[in-house]
Amino acid sequence: MLYAAPVAAVLLTMVLGAIIFSLMGYNGVGAVIEIFTRPITNPLKWQDLGIKAAPLVVIGVGLSIAYRANVWNIGAEGQYIAGAMAGTAVALLTMSMEGPWILPAMIVAGVLGGMAWGAIPALLKTEFAVNEILTSLMLNYAIVHLLYFLLRGPWRDPMGFSFPQTSLFTPSQSLPYLWQGTIMHWGVPIAVIVALVAWFVMSRSVFGFQIKVVGAAPSAARYGGFSTRNTVWLALLVSGGLAGLAGILEVAGPFRQMVPGFPTGYGFTAIIVAFLGRLNPLGVIVAGIVLAITYVGGEVAQTTIGLPSAATGIFQAMMLFLLLAGDILVRYRLKAVRPATAGETA
Secondary structure (H helix, E strand, O other): OOOHHHHHHHHHHHHHHHHHHHHOOOOHHHHHHHHHOHHHHOHHHHHHHHHHHHHHHHHHHHHHHHHHOOOOOOOHHHHHHHHHHHHHHHHHHOOOOOOOOHHHHHHHHHHHHHHHHHHHHHHHHHHHOOOHHHHHHHHHHHHHHHHHHHHHOOOOOOOOOOOOOOOOOOHHHOOOEOOOOOOOEOHHHHHHHHHHHHHHHHHHOHHHHHHHHHHHOHHHHHHOOOOHHHHHHHHHHHHHHHHHHHHHHHHHHHHOOOOOOOOOOHHHHHHHHHHHOOOOHHHHHHHHHHHHHHHHHHHHHHHHOOOOOOHHHHHHHHHHHHHHHHHHHHHOOOOOOOOOOHHHHO
């Protein structure tokens, strides 16, 4: 039932979504069909699925590792933006250069940027016992305002007609496409490789064992020689680094420049991906595809049946709510409470 609950959550989301949108005056059944089946049955949408799923999978893998350690990183969106900004900084510094080393340098900078942003809540938690949920969440908004400042000031393209955006990346700074004539870039297979490597590390290494033990039984972990403090740092650095990797792959792939619309909420959606995938990197691949279907299908439904753009968020929110509700029913048994008698009350 632990693994059947995510499937049930997706199916119930489809049923409830059809009912809710029918009550709102839309074609509810048609909306569900468009959102959940059209991206799968239309081969032209498959590359869109890959592009949408790639950042969700990479960020979701990092979050699944952190959550396994009982470290609740809610700042993946900020770490995703920080990684993209760090990689963009390298791109702007090398704008007049060419060479195969530039893109790898951008990727390394992106990973380090995400790790640096994840290190802030790690430091506050280990040194001052500050809750990582609050600090990582608030840092999301700090990095967004920093991004807007840079795009409207030092990073603004002088040839961009005063639009708040950077210059377009050069071919040496952009991810190549898998096939000519498509929009599928190399970030998609990289996301799959990241998930497979994470699965191997989590299931076959001392690091993975440490993460699981500290998350499940911190007191027992101390007897095994595992430091909770070190695990907090490892969890936040790994999850932040992977979020930063997703950010630089996204800005060097589909965007190919930094723009104010770069913060797309992938870091928040990846929380659903991590839980829907049961905090397992292989499950995260499937969950990332499911959430990508809601993104692509939501865009299709907007044009075919006039569904509002917020429909995607509604489906994703219902999916998370039903998944958490299913977990409660799986882990706990409902028990009827017998009313107390007069004697028991006295």
